[in-house]
Amino acid sequence: MNGRTRALKDVLWVLALAGLVAGTFRLWFGLGATTNLSDAVPWGLWKILNMVAGVAISTSGFTMGFLVYVLGLERYRPLVKPAILVAFLGYGCSCLALLFDIGLPWRFWHPFLMWNEHSFLFEVFWCVALYFTVTAIELAPTIFEKLNAEKAARILHRIAFWVVVVGISLSSLHHSSLGSLFLVTPHRLHPLWYSPLLPLLFILSAMGGGLMFLVLVRILHAHWYDRKAVFGPTQVERELILIRSATRGDHARAREVGRDMPMLTGVATIATGILAVYLALEIYHLSHAEPWRALVAGTWESWLFGAELLVTAVLPILLVWLPAARSSPAASTVAALSASAGLLLNRVDVGIFGYIRSAGEVYFPSLAEWALSLGVVAAAALVFLAFVEHTPIFAPPPKTRTERPAFKVSFDSLSGVWHRALSSGPERATLIAVLVVPLAWACMYPPYSRTHPAEVREASRMDVTADRLRLDGNREGVLTEFPHAACQERLGGESSCESCHHMSLPGDTTTPCTRCHRHMTAQTLIFDHAYHIQAVADSLGLEGLHASNHSCVSCHAAGSAKTAATATPCVECHGEWREVCDDGSKDLARATSYLEALHGTCLACHEEEAEKQHRPELRECSTCHTSLTPRGIPVSALARRQ
Amino acid sequence: MRAILVDVTRCTGCERCVDACAETKGIDPLKVQLDRLISGDGLSKNRLLSVPQVATGRFARMSCMHCLEPSCVSACLVGGITKTPDGPVVYDPEKCIGCRYCMLACPFHIPRYEWGETIPFMVKCDMCADRQTHGLAPACVEACPHEALQFGDRDALLREAHELIAHGHGAYLPRVWGEHELGGTSVLYISDVDLGAMGWPGPRTAPIPSLTEPLIAKTPFIGLSVAAGLLGIHWVIRRRMRLAGEASAGADGQEPIGVGDDGMSNAEENR
Numbered sequence: 001m002n003g004r005t006r007a008l009k010d011v012l013w014v015l016a017l018a019g020l021v022a023g024t025f026r027l028w029f030g031l032g033a034t035t036n037l038s039d040a041v042p043w044g045l046w047k048i049l050n051m052v053a054g055v056a057i058s059t060s061g062f063t064m065g066f067l068v069y070v071l072g073l074e075r076y077r078p079l080v081k082p083a084i085l086v087a088f089l090g091y092g093c094s095c096l097a098l099l100f101d102i103g104l105p106w107r108f109w110h111p112f113l114m115w116n117e118h119s120f121l122f123e124v125f126w127c128v129a130l131y132f133t134v135t136a137i138e139l140a141p142t143i144f145e146k147l148n149a150e151k152a153a154r155i156l157h158r159i160a161f162w163v164v165v166v167g168i169s170l171s172s173l174h175h176s177s178l179g180s181l182f183l184v185t186p187h188r189l190h191p192l193w194y195s196p197l198l199p200l201l202f203i204l205s206a207m208g209g210g211l212m213f214l215v216l217v218r219i220l221h222a223h224w225y226d227r228k229a230v231f232g233p234t235q236v237e238r239e240l241i242l243i244r245s246a247t248r249g250d251h252a253r254a255r256e257v258g259r260d261m262p263m264l265t266g267v268a269t270i271a272t273g274i275l276a277v278y279l280a281l282e283i284y285h286l287s288h289a290e291p292w293r294a295l296v297a298g299t300w301e302s303w304l305f306g307a308e309l310l311v312t313a314v315l316p317i318l319l320v321w322l323p324a325a326r327s328s329p330a331a332s333t334v335a336a337l338s339a340s341a342g343l344l345l346n347r348v349d350v351g352i353f354g355y356i357r358s359a360g361e362v363y364f365p366s367l368a369e370w371a372l373s374l375g376v377v378a379a380a381a382l383v384f385l386a387f388v389e390h391t392p393i394f395a396p397p398p399k400t401r402t403e404r405p406a407f408k409v410s411f412d413s414l415s416g417v418w419h420r421a422l423s424s425g426p427e428r429a430t431l432i433a434v435l436v437v438p439l440a441w442a443c444m445y446p447p448y449s450r451t452h453p454a455e456v457r458e459a460s461r462m463d464v465t466a467d468r469l470r471l472d473g474n475r476e477g478v479l480t481e482f483p484h485a486a487c488q489e490r491l492g493g494e495s496s497c498e499s500c501h502h503m504s505l506p507g508d509t510t511t512p513c514t515r516c517h518r519h520m521t522a523q524t525l526i527f528d529h530a531y532h533i534q535a536v537a538d539s540l541g542l543e544g545l546h547a548s549n550h551s552c553v554s555c556h557a558a559g560s561a562k563t564a565a566t567a568t569p570c571v572e573c574h575g576e577w578r579e580v581c582d583d584g585s586k587d588l589a590r591a592t593s594y595l596e597a598l599h600g601t602c603l604a605c606h607e608e609e610a611e612k613q614h615r616p617e618l619r620e621c622s623t624c625h626t627s628l629t630p631r632g633i634p635v636s637a638l639a640r641r642q
Numbered sequence: 643m644r645a646i647l648v649d650v651t652r653c654t655g656c657e658r659c660v661d662a663c664a665e666t667k668g669i670d671p672l673k674v675q676l677d678r679l680i681s682g683d684g685l686s687k688n689r690l691l692s693v694p695q696v697a698t699g700r701f702a703r704m705s706c707m708h709c710l711e712p713s714c715v716s717a718c719l720v721g722g723i724t725k726t727p728d729g730p731v732v733y734d735p736e737k738c739i740g741c742r743y744c745m746l747a748c749p750f751h752i753p754r755y756e757w758g759e760t761i762p763f764m765v766k767c768d769m770c771a772d773r774q775t776h777g778l779a780p781a782c783v784e785a786c787p788h789e790a791l792q793f794g795d796r797d798a799l800l801r802e803a804h805e806l807i808a809h810g811h812g813a814y815l816p817r818v819w820g821e822h823e824l825g826g827t828s829v830l831y832i833s834d835v836d837l838g839a840m841g842w843p844g845p846r847t848a849p850i851p852s853l854t855e856p857l858i859a860k861t862p863f864i865g866l867s868v869a870a871g872l873l874g875i876h877w878v879i880r881r882r883m884r885l886a887g888e889a890s891a892g893a894d895g896q897e898p899i900g901v902g903d904d905g906m907s908n909a910e911e912n913r
Contacts, residue, residue, distance in 0.1 A: 103740020
């Protein structure tokens with residue numbers, strides 16, 4: 001353990017602890033309060049990044065098993081154990097994040113008993129569950145060896161080949177099925193990403209990208225623990241070699257790379273081979289009419305898709321296949337990084353970006369979503385580092401850990417306490433926890449962190465009884481504030497309701513104007529024909545089995561066509577409504593437009609008051625529609641208003 | 643198979659059906675009114691149906707279409723959504739694990755989720771399946787004051803719809819929405835304006851399960867053939883390596899090359 005790994009672990013601890021806080025919030029406050037998911041975007045970061053992408057990037061477990069156990073390519077054996085560990089942790093991450101993502105986590109076992117074999121999610125669930133078990137079995141020998149349980153390890157070694165075969169079969173199923181999950185959304189997923197080939201595209205990109213991720217893991221491990229194995233001699237050593245060999249003219253040794261580099265190049269070559277097939281398949285997909293039109297449309301999706309292909313396949317292929325870059329550790333690092341990031345980007349594109357257009361809503365994960373998503377991965381990375389340091393995952397075993405400094409702190413030495421806390425593992429982690437947990441709590445506490453639609457709902461509910469109503473007549477989100485309480489008071493308090501509300505629905509005081517005045521500018525037919533048939537029959541005391549059948553003639557004169565035009569005017573019966581349709585020409589069966597209804601209610605009074613109070617601005621549109629600019633009002637009047 | 647026929651030309655958008663629905667389901671009417679202002683398309687966990695404006699002066703009852711081959715039924719991994727023989731597509735909250743795949747799978751964006759709840763469930767119209775078992779029509783149909791909704795046998799309603807179109811002298815567009823789209827739905831629409839705004843796909847679109855179910859039926863065979871293929875490849879490669887080892891041993895008089903120390907050699911012996 002050196003300074004660099006210590007810093008790395010600190011960062012991972014911070015992320016993992018923040019994730020822990022986020023996870024607690026998620027369970028305590030619920031999905032809606034902690035995530036930015038909505039009815040339009042039901043699947044977010046946890047499902048797409050942690051599950052779909054996380055499983056995809058952990059494919060090396062089965063591809064390495066195929067290369068070494070089935071094809072017998074023994075030169076790649078040193079990478080099998082790391083690959084299995086990556087797979088185990090990757091699947092573990094997915095399952096853990098998924099537990100937080102599903103609405104009812106304690107029912108995670110339901111699919112074991114309740115089957116729907118027509119569902120691809122069902123297949124994915126079973127395959128992931130079984131394959132997770134397989135990786136655990138594959139990983140077990142490493143742990144048993146560490147525990148000196150020789151017999152158990154030997155038994156597991158005997159069945160290793162069969163376990164690998166089962167694992168590969170399961171993997172070939174669920175990696176393609178993860179793509180098939182999105183086949184059910186042909187009308188929602190953007191055509192650039194929707195393709196009947198999705199299962200094939202998913203498994204190919206996962207195999208290629210997963211192997212490249214393994215290469216990346218090996219390089220990163222070397223970066224932190226075992227530089228020489230990949231990067232070869234350090235710069236200083238190179239200089240020394242150069243000086244020594246200058247006499248012999250032997251420059252080749254100075255350019256020497258690590259002993260593991262040829263193996264990694266070999267894996268990268270296989271991976272980019274698979275990625276090349278993937279690229280070809282994507283190009284074939286693009287040759288279809290709809291994706292091609294979407295690509296040349298020049299929308300942001302087109303650019304994203306292009307960038308994704310470039311990062312996922314084109315750049316890694318070039319970097320690995322070009323002879324100049326081929327065996328350089330730096331180029332391999334960039335290629336591996338690019339392919340891994342591209343694979344993640346592809347899954348996020350399919351699962352999130354591809355749906356934005358049809359959802360009509362932009363989804364950006366909340367702080368808690370990011371924290372849990374990254375926290376789970378950080379926790380897995382910590383477990384990975386623990387395996388690296390305590391078991392021979394990477395052959396040869398890395399150097400044993402440096403001995404902890406002996407306890408040399410006296411109670412009067414504060415600096416000594418700091419020194420000890422900062423230099424030893426558990427104490428350091430505790431210190432980080434003490435700092436991170438309250439901070440994460442403060443940042444992510446759901447009531448403070450974000451405004452969820454549910455909270456807007458509450459606020460709007462308050463508005464109904466509040467003194468200022470917010471009206472949104474044409475439902476375009478442009479709100480007009482209406483000082484309900486002030487107007488009510490001016491008109492005479494409680495008894496004044498009926499001066500504005502005509503109370504067309506008996507006993508109903510909360511009916512919004514939009515119930516009848518539905519259209520902004522057009523009339524709405526509100527006449528309840530069925531109700532009137534019954535009501536007329538009842539009031540006239542008509543006889544017979546179906547009394548209402550005889551009520552027609554009470555409105556539609558006998559012998560005339562039974563249309564609205566021939567019907568008796570409403571005010572013939574509803575004399576009390578004569579005031580509402582004072583000129584007699586208006587039809588009670590139709591509600592006026594919303595615009596007319598509201599203006600009709602307010603404007604007459606405003607005109608009157610403008611005259612009475614000598615306040616001409618009361619006549620102005622901008623008095624109520626505050627988003628409009630006032631017109632033709634003297635500046636003095638404006639000043640008086642303020 | 644029962645169905646609902648919506649005559650868009652008769653609907654005034656009064657949303658009496660929405661109120662009736664809330665009453666049947668025991669939902670607070672104030673929440674129902676407020677949610678219309680908040681929710682974009684008018685659907686929410688409190689509003690199982692909504693009557694959005696589909697064109698100027700034209701409204702249409704919008705809710706679960708109760709597809710004949712529902713995508714959600716085929717998607718739900720625990721079989722928590724089923725299509726009953728009578729027509730309704732019903733949801734069993736006892737099975738639900740909250741994966742929300744049904745929400746992703748629905749081509750009409752219908753299922754809603756109780757995001758505000760700590761123990762949330764999916765919410766959607768069930769065509770008043772319980773009322774239907776008592777011989778009653780769905781609450782929305784019963785409540786409609788303008789006879790815009792009709793409930794009955796799907797085939798009979800289709801016949802009536804076509805009759806209306808044929809004798810309407812151009813009052814309706816010559817298309818019954820829901821007759822063939824996505825394999826047909828149990829909510830049918832006739833209209834004088836296009837209903838694309840409701841999210842209807844083209845008239846001859848295939849049912850969504852037909853995109854996935856033939857594929858998933860092949861799953862066991864794919865798995866088994868991959869396993870068989872692996873064993874075959876492995877056998878060939880081990881054999882060639884053994885032969886190569888014997889050949890070199892014969893030539894050099896040395897021991898054959900070792901073939902790994904775990905698993906494979908044992909597996910080879912067992913066979």
